[in-house]
Each structure stands twice: as C-alpha cells, then as structure tokens.
Amino acid sequence: MQLTHATPTLRPSTSLRYTQAMEMLRRLSRLSRAIFATGRKRTQNHMTHIVAGNIAPGFSLKSLDNKEYSLATLVERGPVVAAFFKISCPVCQFTFPFLERLCKHYGGHAVTFLGISQDDARSTAKFAREYGITFPILIDDENGYVVSNAYGLTNVPTIFLIDIDGTVKVSSMGFDKKDLETVGAELAERKKISLAPLFRPDEIVPANKPG
Known part of the structure; x- marks a missing residue:
C-alpha cells in the first residue's frame, strides 16, 4: 500500500510568524558575517608587519x-x-x-x-x-x-x-x-x-x- 503524504496548510497567523522568523534569521546571518569580516580585517591590520616606506616604531x-x-x-x-x-x-x-x-x-x-x-x-x-x-x-x-x-x-x-x-x-x-x-x-x-x-x-x- 502506497502512503499518501498530505501537505500541511499553514494558517495565516502561523504563516506570518514563520515569515517574520525567517526574515530575522536572514538579518542575523548578515549581521554576523559583517561582524566577522570587520574583526578579521582588524586582526589582519594589527598583524601586518612594518614594510618599506613605513616609519619605524621607536624603541x-x-x-x-x-x-x-x-x-x-x-x-x-x-x-x-x-x-x-x-x-x-x-x-x-x-x-x-x-x-x-x-x-x-x-x-x-x-x-x-x-x-x-x-x-x-x-x-x-x-x-x-x-x-x-x-x-x-x-x-x-x-x-x-x-x-x-x-x-x-x-x-x-x-x-x-x-x-x-x-x-x-x-x-x-x-x-x-x-x-x-x-x-x-x-x-x-x-x-x-x-x-x-x-x-x-x-x-x-x-x-x-x-x-
């Protein structure tokens, strides 16, 4: 016997909450990527060694x-x-x-x-x-x-x-x-x-x- 899978029907209020939740997740994902990129850039800038043309730090x-x-x-x-x-x-x-x-x-x-x-x-x-x-x-x-x-x-x-x-x-x-x-x-x-x-x-x- 072949089973038939019914497709659930979302009520309007449930559908709205689902859409809002997905939008929030997308925003959080974009925010986390931006924070990661900024942190990585700062780390790279901090770790960049002094190159020709720079002023040598005094010591x-x-x-x-x-x-x-x-x-x-x-x-x-x-x-x-x-x-x-x-x-x-x-x-x-x-x-x-x-x-x-x-x-x-x-x-x-x-x-x-x-x-x-x-x-x-x-x-x-x-x-x-x-x-x-x-x-x-x-x-x-x-x-x-x-x-x-x-x-x-x-x-x-x-x-x-x-x-x-x-x-x-x-x-x-x-x-x-x-x-x-x-x-x-x-x-x-x-x-x-x-x-x-x-x-x-x-x-x-x-x-x-x-x-």
Whole structure:
C-alpha cells in the first residue's frame, strides 16, 4: 500500500510568524558575517608587519652588556639594521652569520647593526658566541615582546634597514638573498664606499628560506 503524504496548510497567523522568523534569521546571518569580516580585517591590520616606506616604531632596549640602545638616538648617527630573531630558529641561525659579514663590511660609527632577541639573555649570549656575532644584541623577551609586537612580527628572522629619518628602507622576512644584497648596496651607497660581495663564489646559498 502506497502512503499518501498530505501537505500541511499553514494558517495565516502561523504563516506570518514563520515569515517574520525567517526574515530575522536572514538579518542575523548578515549581521554576523559583517561582524566577522570587520574583526578579521582588524586582526589582519594589527598583524601586518612594518614594510618599506613605513616609519619605524621607536624603541629603547638593553643589550647583553646592559647598555641602553635607543632607535631615536642611533638614527641621528646613521642608518640602523635591526634583525629580530629567536635562538631556536634554524633560519635565524643560517642568516645571522651573513648579517655579521654585512656588519664587518659596513658597520661602524655611521651604521649600527642590532640583533633583537626574543629569548632570555643567557641563551642569547650563547647564540652570539656560537655563531660569531659581534654586533650588539638587545633583549625583547623580558619586555613581553613589546618591540616585536610594535613591528607586527609574524615570523623570524625579520630584518629592517631604517634610514636616518626613521623610514624603513628594507623590510625582509626569513632569509632572502636579494634583500640582504640590497641592504649591502644601500649601506655602500650611504657610506660612499665600494660594494663588497656578501656571498663567496664557493658558497651554495639559496635564494630564500622562509622564516
């Protein structure tokens, strides 16, 4: 025997309530999508790291030898290369010896190289010894990553070349061979000296390594 399904007939009052309920659900759905989109946009804006052309946020941090370094004071003397890192990051370990080379070529009175560590001072000092880093390393860990957050860091290493007017000339995330060469070229031009090759002919250096 085949069953026959009767189609229910809605009374006018029931039909009206049903229509109103569906309209309310549609409005709530549109509202929730709008709130989600706004929140996502704000989060993305908050997390966007500082890029070339932006003004670098000021900072003042202490180094491993307890000396205070202020960006505002340093840029009065010349450009600043600030490299954020974590000691456990393999790409940071790969990158920092090349930063040390750049420092030996172009560092000095008119150009300041800084490492900005997200680890404690003791572990960071060990990192500096192991990888032969001689330029000052500042500690951001004890400050709750205040400076790292100000720069909107999402990955390490992240390297900034900051000009004397506070403008970011180069913003580089991870290891990027071309970006490091650009930093060298900018500093050579600033110091009016010959551009020194950063990579040796016998070295096999990838174009980039994501941080």
